[in-house]
Amino acid sequence: MTPPETQLPAAPATVTLTIDGRQVTVQKGTNVLEAARAQGTDISYFCYHPGLSSPAVCRQCLVEVAGQPKLVPSCYTPVADNMVVITASERVLTARRQMLEFTLVNHPVDCPICDKAGECTLQKLYMEWDGHPSRSDVNKVHKPKVVDLGPTIVLDAERCILCTRCIRVCDEVAHQHQLTMAFRGDHEILTTAPGQVLDNPYSLNTVDVCPVGALTSKDFRFKMRAWELYTVPSVCPGCATGCNVEIHHAQGQAWRLVPRPNPDINKFWMCDEGRLTYKELTRDRVVGARLGDDPAPLEKAINYAAERIEQVRQEGGTVAVVLGAQATNEDLYLAARVAIDVLSARVFIAGRPAVPDRVDEILRSADVNPNSAGAKIFGRAAAGGIPELERALQNGELSLVWAIGEDLPLSEEAFAALDDIEMIVQASHEDELTAGADVVLPAAMWAEVDGTFTNVQGLVQRIRRALDAPGGAKPHWELTAAIARRLGVSVDEPNVRALFNEMKSKVPEMAGAEWGRPQPLVQLRFANSRG
Amino acid sequence: MAIGVKVVARPSGIAQDMYVSAVVKGLGVTMRHFFENLFGKKHIVTVQYPEERAVYPKRYRGLHRLMTRDDGSVRCVACMCCPTACPAHCITIVAEETGNGAEKRPAIFEIDELRCVVCGLCVEACPCDAIRMDTGIHAPPVEHRGDAVLGKLDLLAHTGKSEAHQGGLGGEWRGAPPVRTG
Numbered sequence: 001m002t003p004p005e006t007q008l009p010a011a012p013a014t015v016t017l018t019i020d021g022r023q024v025t026v027q028k029g030t031n032v033l034e035a036a037r038a039q040g041t042d043i044s045y046f047c048y049h050p051g052l053s054s055p056a057v058c059r060q061c062l063v064e065v066a067g068q069p070k071l072v073p074s075c076y077t078p079v080a081d082n083m084v085v086i087t088a089s090e091r092v093l094t095a096r097r098q099m100l101e102f103t104l105v106n107h108p109v110d111c112p113i114c115d116k117a118g119e120c121t122l123q124k125l126y127m128e129w130d131g132h133p134s135r136s137d138v139n140k141v142h143k144p145k146v147v148d149l150g151p152t153i154v155l156d157a158e159r160c161i162l163c164t165r166c167i168r169v170c171d172e173v174a175h176q177h178q179l180t181m182a183f184r185g186d187h188e189i190l191t192t193a194p195g196q197v198l199d200n201p202y203s204l205n206t207v208d209v210c211p212v213g214a215l216t217s218k219d220f221r222f223k224m225r226a227w228e229l230y231t232v233p234s235v236c237p238g239c240a241t242g243c244n245v246e247i248h249h250a251q252g253q254a255w256r257l258v259p260r261p262n263p264d265i266n267k268f269w270m271c272d273e274g275r276l277t278y279k280e281l282t283r284d285r286v287v288g289a290r291l292g293d294d295p296a297p298l299e300k301a302i303n304y305a306a307e308r309i310e311q312v313r314q315e316g317g318t319v320a321v322v323l324g325a326q327a328t329n330e331d332l333y334l335a336a337r338v339a340i341d342v343l344s345a346r347v348f349i350a351g352r353p354a355v356p357d358r359v360d361e362i363l364r365s366a367d368v369n370p371n372s373a374g375a376k377i378f379g380r381a382a383a384g385g386i387p388e389l390e391r392a393l394q395n396g397e398l399s400l401v402w403a404i405g406e407d408l409p410l411s412e413e414a415f416a417a418l419d420d421i422e423m424i425v426q427a428s429h430e431d432e433l434t435a436g437a438d439v440v441l442p443a444a445m446w447a448e449v450d451g452t453f454t455n456v457q458g459l460v461q462r463i464r465r466a467l468d469a470p471g472g473a474k475p476h477w478e479l480t481a482a483i484a485r486r487l488g489v490s491v492d493e494p495n496v497r498a499l500f501n502e503m504k505s506k507v508p509e510m511a512g513a514e515w516g517r518p519q520p521l522v523q524l525r526f527a528n529s530r531g
Numbered sequence: 532m533a534i535g536v537k538v539v540a541r542p543s544g545i546a547q548d549m550y551v552s553a554v555v556k557g558l559g560v561t562m563r564h565f566f567e568n569l570f571g572k573k574h575i576v577t578v579q580y581p582e583e584r585a586v587y588p589k590r591y592r593g594l595h596r597l598m599t600r601d602d603g604s605v606r607c608v609a610c611m612c613c614p615t616a617c618p619a620h621c622i623t624i625v626a627e628e629t630g631n632g633a634e635k636r637p638a639i640f641e642i643d644e645l646r647c648v649v650c651g652l653c654v655e656a657c658p659c660d661a662i663r664m665d666t667g668i669h670a671p672p673v674e675h676r677g678d679a680v681l682g683k684l685d686l687l688a689h690t691g692k693s694e695a696h697q698g699g700l701g702g703e704w705r706g707a708p709p710v711r712t713g
């Protein structure tokens with residue numbers, strides 16, 4: 001059947017309803033809970049999650065709808081025109097209070113040893129509107145504690161309030177049925193599905209969504225209390241997808257990464273591998289400049305690097321600049337500007353080798369560099385990749401290599417060829433390359449700098465400085481600028497913001513980029529519950 | 532508006548200029564105290580330590596101590612409530628797994644007694660009655676700042692004057708009618 005020729009554009013389907021005496025217009029299909037939130041009224045809930053289906057099992061979100069005899073779960077009730085909703089009548093509040101008491105009947109309330117304390121929804125609701133001791137006269141039902149569910153997660157079955165969010169994360173996000181409920185009534189427990197362990201690559205999202213402390217991450221367990229952490233919004237450096245994250249840090253150290261919702265990229269999730277990338281921040285860091293094997297003052301190492309570049313140029317040799325895809329757009333923009341426009345150097349793009357096994361249809365990319373797209377833009381059409389760099393090295397075409405970042409996955413022959421030429425590397429981690437380089441300059445990593453990454457979709461995303469770089473490490477762009485100035489190049493950007501603005505005006509692909517507002521440093525003590 | 536200036540007449544005169552009378556007056560006070568103390572010991576506040584000891588008030592707190600469970604293990608579960616409450620930031624705790632039912636305990640528990648302002652907030656914050664300030668032990672003088680940092684074993688070794696039963700009221704509170712608030 002052919003569609004009618006003149007089809008009217010579908011009217012934007014909206015619904016207008018009244019919540020607590022105030023009118024609100026939302027899209028058709030929205031549930032009452034979200035509509036109330038859009039209007040500024042928070043309704044308590046446990047089992048609902050905006051990124052998951054609504055099974056309406058916890059009944060913590062009950063509201064009154066005019067004309068309906070019973071209270072209805074707001075997470076499960078779609079809005080309808082002229083609906084009249086009351087979210088805070090005595091009847092509603094009593095029902096919710098009773099539901100909360102019911103949820104707490106067998107709850108162990110071991111908050112002092114519970115990792116969720118301080119960001120626990122149950123704790124928050126109890127403090128907000130319950131606050132009385134248990135009225136139960138019988139012993140609590142005890143369930144298993146410290147149950148090993150898989151490589152990443154420990155379950156405390158007593159604390160579980162049976163909301164099924166974790167089961168739904170596995171089913172609906174990771175598409176693997178690894179968790180399930182067993183037994184009935186007050187003996188119901190969460191457990192792994194028959195023959196399964198909780199080992200999917202998105203397993204740690206269950207810890208985030210768990211509204212209580214039933215699921216705890218082995219990596220984070222007992223390390224820090226939630227309220228001691230400060231949060232800084234950033235982007236995961238684990239792969240080209242660029243999931244939005246919060247860096248949770250305290251005492252000058254990052255303790256965990258958690259996903260930050262972004263509907264265009266990661267929704268509410270991130271992968272487990274990405275979560276652990278914060279460990280890179282403390283692994284084998286380059287903390288000071290070196291000339292060969294000898295530690296040197298940064299100033300001296302930069303002078304020496306500039307002298308070598310100058311000499312190679314005067315002798316008519318070829319300089320190669322390698323743009324590492326772990327660096328930010330600003331770093332690479334400046335390096336490419338100096339390399340192409342001033343030194344007429346050959347430009348190559350490098351980064352960590354791709355991991356094809358990682359790819360799935362969900363979030364993970366094979367490219368494990370956060371800024372490959374940016375490197376491609378700044379390297380311009382002439383830039384080669386690793387194969388071209390290997391060929392140039394083996395043919396002896398290069399006299400000096402200046403690498404922004406230490407990730408150069410070269411073949412053994414090409415690596416050997418590096419020995420014969422001058423090697424300057426701005427590196428964050430000690431590895432084979434820094435061990436053999438002539439000049440090593442200490443570079444700061446993603447959590448220690450301000451800047452932007454371009455993800456695989458071409459979205460330019462802001463990363464923010466959360467920590468101090470160890471030792472004398474400096475952002476790549478500062479190191480590059482220092483060398484460039486000694487080569488007589490004028491680099492007058494006083495800070496990375498100015499560099500960003502210049503990049504935005506000069507590079508068409510960056511025209512839509514936004515630096516964003518300054519973010520006040522938030523301590524989780526004041527950030528309410530998560531999950 | 533100009534500030535009003537009150538001119539105070541300077542005392543003058545030959546007696547004032549020579550200071551002699553003031554010196555004599557001052558020496559007089561000194562000598563009076565000297566002889567009073569020599570014969571009457573009226574104003575002496577010095578305690579002849581260690582033969583004599585000052586009497587401390589009944590509710591004097593003294594150094595902290597960490598309490599133990601019946602089996603002798605540390606009662607603290609490293610919940611971090613006391614370092615959070617401490618206004619002097621003098622408590623440092625690193626938690627670890629116990630591997631038994633208690634789940635969590637401090638691997639490191641340090642209090643810098645030089646920084647402590649003896650407010651007792653740590654004791655009030657503790658949900659487990661694991662830390663008390665009832666030893667009555669006066670902080671000893673130390674030669675190095677680090678010596679005033681007491682570790683877990685030091686704190687566990689302190690025994691105190693209070694022998695109050697630990698563990699709250701047990702199940703007894705159930706006898707009372709539930710208090711409903713909110």
Ligand code: SF4
Pocket residue numbers: 107108109110111112114115116117118120121122123159211212213214
């Ligand atoms: S889940 Fe929440 S209420 Fe339960 S013990 Fe943990 S912090 Fe306390």
Ligand code: SF4
Pocket residue numbers: 159160161162163164165166167190206209210211212214215
């Ligand atoms: S473990 Fe947490 S998320 Fe899973 S059902 Fe229990 S309370 Fe819900």
Ligand code: SF4
Pocket residue numbers: 613616617618619620621622642646647648649650651652653654
């Ligand atoms: S008494 Fe006050 S200052 Fe001293 S450790 Fe306790 S909370 Fe800190």
Ligand code: SF4
Pocket residue numbers: 112606607608609610611612613614624653656657658659660661662
């Ligand atoms: S408040 Fe009590 S249980 Fe918590 S860390 Fe301090 S001493 Fe340990």
Ligand code: FES
Pocket residue numbers: 044045046047048055056057058059060061062073074075076
């Ligand atoms: S949130 Fe609506 S029933 Fe659980």
